[in-house]
Amino acid sequence: MSSTTVDRSALPSSAPPPGSPARRSLRANPWLTLAAVAFGLFMVQLDASVVAIANPAIGRDLSASTADLQWVTNSYLLALAASLILGGKLGDRFGRRTFYLAGVAGFTLASVAIGVTGSIEGVIVFRAAQGLFGGLLMPNTLGLLRAAFPPRRFGTAVGIWAMVSAVSTALGPIAGGVLVERVSWESVFFINAPIGIVALLFGAVVLPQARSEGTGRRFDVPGVLLLAVALLLLVLGVVKGETWGWSSAGTLGCLAAGLVLLVGFGVYETRIDQPLLPMRLFRDRALTTGTVVTALNFFVLLGVIFFVMLYLQNVRGLSPVDAGVRTLPLSLASLAASPLGALLTGRFGPRLTMPLGMLLQAAAAFGMAAWDTASPYGAMWPPFVALGLGVGMVLAASSDAIVGRAPVRDAGVAGGLQATALQIGGALGTSVLVSLIGGRVGATLTGELTAAGVPAGRAAELLHARDAVAMGVAPVSPGMPDSLARAVVSGSHQAFMNGVHTAALVTGVLCLIGAATAAAGLARTGRAAPGN
Structure with missing residues (x-):
């Protein structure tokens, strides 16, 4: 030993x-x-x-x-x-x-x-x-x-x-x-x-x-390579999942390939001294x-x-x-x-x-x-x-x-x-x-905006800003009337809190x-x- x-x-x-x-x-x-x-x-x-x-x-x-x-x-x-x-x-x-x-x-x-x-x-x-x-x-x-x-x-x-x-x-x-x-x-x-x-x-x-x-x-050089590539693919799939989409081919492919290599690494490690x-x-x-x-x-x-x-x-x-x-x-x-x-x-x-x-x-x-x-x-x-x-x-x-x-x-x-x-x-x-x-946020933003007083048409237009709202940022544009801006802030922040x-x-x-x-x-x- x-x-x-x-x-x-x-x-x-x-x-x-x-x-x-x-x-x-x-x-x-x-x-x-x-x-x-x-x-x-x-x-x-x-x-x-x-x-x-x-x-x-x-x-x-x-x-x-x-x-x-x-x-x-x-x-x-x-x-x-x-x-x-x-x-x-x-x-x-x-x-x-x-x-x-x-x-x-x-x-x-x-x-x-x-x-x-x-x-x-x-x-x-x-x-x-x-x-x-x-x-x-x-x-x-x-x-x-x-x-x-x-x-x-x-x-x-x-x-x-x-x-x-x-x-x-x-x-x-x-x-x-x-x-x-x-x-x-x-x-x-x-x-x-x-x-x-x-x-x-x-x-x-x-x-x-x-x-x-x-x-x-x-x-164990092969083990080093297997584990490094497996972890790279797994972490890449995780950190890019939100950007690529969790059901996208890129995310699922990275995660699946990483898991397969990780299993292969485990099997290989049991067979060497x-x-x-x-x-x-x-x-x-x-x-x-x-x-x-x-x-x-x-x-x-x-x-x-x-x-x-x-x-x-x-x-x-x-x-x-x-x-x-x-x-x-x-x-x-x-x-x-x-x-x-x-x-x-x-x-x-x-x-x-x-x-x-x-x-x-x-x-x-x-x-x-x-x-x-x-x-x-x-x-x-x-x-x-x-x-x-x-x-x-x-x-x-x-x-x-x-x-x-x-x-x-x-x-x-x-x-x-x-x-x-x-x-x-x-x-x-x-x-x-x-x-x-x-x-x-994507599921509730439109409803929260309209509930806060934003007109339905304008609320639908603001759905494109859901990524900013998911970071807590209200999509208030320059020149927006004060009453509308307050409603946008209120609805956006409530949608973020839902998340x-x-x-x-x-x-x-x-x-x-x-x-x-x-x-x-x-x-x-x-x-x-x-x-x-």
Whole structure:
């Protein structure tokens, strides 16, 4: 059986001598390892959520089309999805510190390149580069923690990891709003430079070179290609489904081809000695359940944040900064939930915290289904708190269920599996909920406009603007009489809220299904064997 070793290899001459007590102390300290990976994790997660705020400014400055702006997001998602499990496997095989630091350096350089490129094509290309390097960085954060912490303390480490992840994601809209409004859209990417430099220097000093020995010399190149193409097709089908149409040949073809290749990948992996993703991991019911619920967790988080920001900015008229401030309860609840979730998971296992977290998210979604176009803030912050608590608890519990139960030699692969589930779930959440909102808007817009006082003929003409209304934007044209403009705004916003209600109710039902799945899948599962 393979084992995990820690190589406390020497750094340049400016560092303490390799055999010195100072060097041994630094690289043997798991809490310093946690602090080091937190920098890289914070950078990637913050970047993922601030870019959405910067997109309108990028479009105006670079004369980008809506399709171009979609690819600013999609190129990142596609590259990230294709590289996460590979990044974890490379870290397990050749050294987790090496590939973590390579990911930090590459992500930082790609971020700076986006800010100086000056063209929308350059932004898209370097966003894809960010995704590739993020795929090296993300899974090895958890791989390094799994190797550094003893089983009894791994849950606490994961709780802090989850806290950093959740808070950086939730703070993104605030940070992005401030930077775009007060500095420039380029600053959203330049801010990664100082964070990346600190992460690189600190990590180079304190991180141990954890790797798994006894894996042989072969590398599963066919598996890499099969999985990369399968995930590319699946994510492409998901992110383009709303644009192409969910029943279109392009969407169905991408999804079907991706699923066929994914099944083929699974079959192939069972027939080779040194697989990229060992299928034996999925014999553990808790690990499999954790992967599914992890995807659902970020489906809810990113999908809900997307339509909440549309509601706050386009319906309620708040600035990006003000909208971000209104969501602070979500961030603060996440901050509290992650260590609490880790504590409860360490004592009772994920069978308590994972269903509880999904139930809290269900409560948040059903609370949002009661919002209207003029809901007071007192009706908004309780769902934000419930959502933050739920997401933080599930993230801590799912990390324990996936990475904590995987053998140490597969820690990087398990981290890649969790990160892949996060990204695919987030892409699905945004795309599916936007599609639900758009469909409901199209079905109710004409009726809501006429009910608000818009003449029937004019209401029918405005149906062509349903895509704008699905983003919360009322199609008021210059020169429109004030009374008609008020009616158009009222009817359009009500149609958008109809879509939000549908999306929130569907999300709530999915959370209840997720809670039941977690309760059933984690029932009577023991803790992972420490020596695994």
